[in-house]
Amino acid sequence: MSKLTTGSFSIEDLESVQITINNIVGAAKEAAEAEEIGPMGPTPFPGLASYRDDWNLVLLDRYEPVITPMCDQCCYCTYGPCDLSNNKRGACGIDMAGHNGREFFLRVITGTACHAAHGRHLLDHLIETFGEDVPLDLGQSNVLTPNITITTGLSPKTLGELKPAMEHTEEQLTQLLATVHAGQESSEIDYDSKALFSGSLDHVGMEISDIVQIAALDFPKADPEAPLVEIGMGTIDKEKPFLCVIGHNVAGVTYMMDYMEENDLTDKMEIAGLCCTAIDLTRYKEADRRPPYAKVIGSMSKELKIIRSGMPDVIVVDEQCVRGDIVPEAQKLKIPVIASNAKIMYGLPNRDNQDVDATIEELKSGAIPGCVILDNEKLGELTIRLTQEMHPIRKAEGFREIPSDEQLKEWVDKCADCGACYLACPIELDIPEAMKFAKEGDYSYLEDLHDACVGCRRCEQVCKKEIPILSVIEKASQKLIAEEKGWMRAGRGQVSDAEIRAEGLNLVMGTTPGIIAIIGCPNYIGGSKDVYYIAEEFLKRNYIVAVTGCGAMDIGMYKDEDGKTLYEKYPGGFECGGLLNNGSCVSNAHITGAAEKVAGIFASRTMEGNLAEIADYTLSRVGACGLAWGAFSQKASSIGTGCNILGIPAVLGAHSSKYRRALIAKTYDESKWKVYDARNGEEMPIPPAPEFLLTTAETWQEAIPMMAKACIRPSDNSMGRSIKLTHWMELHEKYLGERPKDWWKFIRNEADLPLAKRADLLKVLEADHGWEIDWKKKKIISGPKIKFDVSAQPTNLKRLCKEA
Amino acid sequence: MVDTTKNTKLFTSYGVTTSKAINPDMAAKMISKAKRPLFVVGTGVLQPELLDRAVKIAKKANLPIAATGSSLPGFLDKDVDASYINLHQLGFYLTDPKWPGLDEKGNYDMVIVLGFKKYYINQVLSGTKNFSSVKAISIGRDYIQNATMSFGNISKEDNYAALDELIENL
Secondary structure, eight states: OTTOSSEEEEOTTSTTOEEEEOOOTTHHHHHHHHSOOSOOOSOSSOOTTTTIIIIIHHHHHHSEEEEOOSBSEEOSSTTOOEEOGGGOBOTTSOBHHHHHHHHHHHHHHHHHHHHHHHHHHHHHHHHHHHOTTOBOOOSSOSOOOHHHHHHHSOOOOBSGGGHHHHHHHHHHHHHHHHTTSTTSOOOHHHHHHHHHHHHHHHHHHHHHHHHHHHHHHTOOOSOTTOOEEEESGGGSOTTSOEEEEESSOOHHHHHHHHHHHHTTOTTTSEEEEEHHHHHHHTTTTOTTOOOOOOEEEEOGGGHHHHHHTTOOSEEEEOSSSOOTTHHHHHHHTTOOEEEOBTTBOTTOOBOTTSOHHHHHHHHHHTSSSEEEOOOHHHHHHHHHHHHHHHHHHHHHTTTTOOOOHHHHHHHHHHOOOOOHHHHHOTTOOOHHHHHHHHHTTOOHHHHHHHHHOOOOOHHHHHOTTOOOHHHHHHHHTHHHHHTOOEEEEOOOOSOOHHHHHHHHHHHHHTSSOOEEEEOOOBOOSSOTHHHHHHHHHHHHTTOEEEEEHHHHHHHTTOOOTTSOOHHHHSOOSSSTTOEEEEESGGGHHHHHHHHHHIIIIISOOOOTTOHHHHHHHHHHHOOEEEEETBOOSHHHHHHHHHHHHTTOOEEEOGGGGGGSEEEEOOTTOGGGSEEEETTTOOEEEOOSOSOEEEEEOSSHHHHHHHHHHHTOOTTOOHHHHHHHHHHHHHHHHHHHSSOOTTGGGGOSSGGGSOGGGHHHHHHHHHHHHOOEEETTTTEEEEOOSSOOOTTOOEESOGGGSTTO | OOOTTSOOOOSSOBSSOOOEEOOHHHHHHHHHHOSSEEEEEOGGGGSHHHHHHHHHHHHHTTOOEEEOTTOGGGGTTTTSOEEEOOHHHHHHHHTOTTOOOTTSSOOOSEEEEESOOHHHHHHHHHHHHHHOOOEEEEOSSSOOTTSSEEOOSOOHHHHHHHHHHHHHHO
16 A cells, blocks of 8 residues: 555445555655665765765865854844854854854745745646646656655656655755754854755755756747847837736646637737746746747846836736835836745735636736736736736826836936935945936946946835935936837757767766856846856866856847857857857756766766766866856745755855855865875875855956866876966966966966966966976876876775775 | 044944944054054055055055955066965955965954955955954944944045054054
8 A cells, every 4th residue: 555656446345446546655666665776876866974974074174164144143033132243152052153054044945945846736637637647848858856766766757747746845944944953063064064955955946847848838949049038128029008917836827828829818918027047937828939938037136126217017926036016116016916836925915715807907907916817717808908908098197107207307306415225225326426426417427327227226225315326226217218129049958978979978077178157136236237258268268168047138138349248259069169048047956967978878878866976076077157147036045055056166156155155175285185086095185176165256357267267177188288278377367467376276287277378378387386397208207296197087085996 | 634434334244243443543553563564455545545555554564365256367467475375265364363374374354355345245254253253453444343344335535534543554
């Protein structure tokens, strides 16, 4: 009985009795574990301690947690608030380091829970709609679920077979959340180990979220030529009714799009969105390359801006990254708000059980500012019909105009130049200076603020004159906004096995200099063009650039002098110089999945239940580095931490120092830069790279050489090392003004030297570092502390060594 | 004299410990007394009015410069001892007594910071404040809570004048 996972049986002696078993919790896992499914690593279905000693503490020994508290105090329980400054212990006994380890860990499990809950919602919804047997058709791949497989050991092939992985993630999340309670875990290093574990689960939750929608909703399937999608506030046709969707969960939106198609409305109204729902609605039914009609407005930083523009006739929200003030802001412009997911209900009345006609009348009259509709069929019909009907009403009542020129002047003149907005602005925009010039009639300084402004409204909160500063900036930027039109490639989904086979050797040898993954939110330091500059620089140098989410959107907003976006200029495949948009935030699982596939497919490593070995391989051999330049959300912390446990370093923008934790190695401590040679278990020295797993950069110009350096790996062959050093040294010189001081630490022999500067660099090695050079043969005789051995097998895991 | 001790309102981090607001003459005195000071400059220092004063401070007090972010190009032709290092990395290394420093002569006992986004330097300095004995003096236009001593929130112009006074007093 307990071996049954699903099925039905009848009891013959009792007539008319039939018992149907849909699922026994735990039985699927048990059956999967018992099944002979080939080689299996040591950690299938891992628990809180499974990765701790074997891998996490190894990582954390080299990449030490750097604690930067947000607050001196702990305000967690009624013993406190306790002053923990100078690493003091509080009333419960926890110290500052432990408390901040908990604070960061809490962010990570929050992010993991968001993706896992998103995955659960989609899994249940799609199984209910399409059945359990929908095959996981994700493109030309045999390895369909790399993150699930290395975590659980399973290789599900249908929607139904994903249930054990989903259950495992949920079970471990409960265990992890329990450790946050007062009087539980208090060690900082163990919170970091738990955060890493949670990060790995996050990529399972994300993987489930994306593959179920790819399989069931016919999204592009590992498609390098997924269609181009219009992006930007300027793409919206103001003359058409406009339905604006915000959030991360596309389930409800598909019903709206179906209703539009069934009623021949796709060219008669606009449907566009912000954040990941927007990315995913442009993927819906796109596997057959139907011309997309859905548009993307942009990231979360545009939420308040698009509402204040007055353009949306109806707003639908689902979950995650949705502002808390959408209802009051929308109400000012008579825009009804529909909450379509139980995770955000805004205190609105539920109209699931009411007739659609009656609800439309209620909303049109303004009797209610919005409502909750969780019934997807009703949601599809109501939102489309309501948008059609609200459009002429709002137009007639003049709600479609942003403030007049006179109103703008009036607001600007009210400014008392107190400077409070500058102090409050998270981006430190010099709003007082721009207002000063605006008073003199020069609005260009205000216009300059538009791109950097994250639309948070903190300036308005502190303005004693109650000037709607965000609206002032947006009005002054009207022309700029109208021109905000770009192209983004619709999310292509996974990297196929064929692409991995074709590119794996180049990556492992280092001849493709690296994978640069640009992900995450819009809380940038200097404006959204930062990520465009970074992507362009690496694409020009033949790195593989993989993008997702808000970063993917912002990269598509800018054009070169010929009017082309990067998506139009570079191919969408996993290849040297390729620009892949994998999809929405949950598609980040495909980026880690690609690195895992290099180990599993290219290097034939066992993937099943074998996280540490796969991660060790990536850290040693696969030059990948993430960039979350505007990381803002808790999900960004879990995505990044998931990359870290898998051996992928990440550079974050300066705001992310507020996550309170980084993972940085001591480059000067030689004891940290040793690995084992798996052939015989002997220790071998390695260069100090990558020198961090998680850190922040101050400017995009600093981030570029940091990322190029982070792609250097101990196993690079000489040609690969030479190519990687060439790029890093050139980029360092280009952006930081001079040759890096520590380049020589990466040289094992003369073949490692960048080709174009070999003779010059040999002279430096001799003169500055005392290395012996045979000038006739142009060979290094002595000097390097690290040796190159083509057959060496560097590993951080002693158990993988033959002599172990 | 510019009063740089006014307006110490916080918009970055929170807690019971806040830095002592100081005037330029006191800042100059503290810098002069330090045994192993390090001048840490961020990318904001590339504004000409700040860059010129930063160079003068480094020369007059004979301070080595840790040029973080992308600020190094501003110092390459200025006859000062400037090296690039990432700020977060620097903040971490400052908490390690074994760090050999930028010149291999050991860790520092004081950092003087200028030219940063306030949220970034404040967050990095929360690490040095809680996990080291390194003193930090902020001489920018923003009040930095997690420094040991800091100017208050002042205008750009007052900041320039305060830096001129500091240079005079070094």
